[in-house]
Amino acid sequence: MAETRFDEIIHAPVRLRICGLLRPVDHLDFAVLRDTLSVSDATLSKHLKTLATSGYVTSRKAVSAGRDDARRITWLALTRAGRTAFDAHVRALQEIATPSI
Template sequence: MTELDRVIHEPARLRIVALLAGVEEADFLWLLRESALTKGNLSSHVARLEEAGYVAVEKSFRGKIPLTLLRLTDAGRSAFGGYKRAMKAVLGKG
């Protein structure tokens, strides 16, 4: 049976990765609104994805406002692509 990536397979993290797959980078606020997760939940899942090397986090300031930018790394994009292929195989579409 095809192995599914456990880091991405978790529903909240899959949502984060799928959202970031459609952009070059996005800030925490956008991800918070689109994922409908709580701040704490989103932070912990982003930390797990960062730890796995799938998401890069860059903290900076825009004027006086803190800005946390997130983007999917090459490894993250590749893992997401692999996950989708694995899912299709599991569901018998591959």
């Protein structure tokens, strides 16, 4: 059976939602993530830094073909370690929510 582990880093509400949104996709645009979470750039950046420092999230910048200017899009993705940690954390939450008495 897969590991079950409560993860304090992922558990913070915004970080839990970030991981939940990134889990089913290969990558997501910073702006889309920010708007979906209804947080500021600074708030999202702070939480992404924590996740990146833990090895859970990566980011890469790419030029957008749809733009005429030089602005770049920041793409975010869960790493393999991030996916594993998120899945283990969700299992831990499920165990907490459905205790065997």
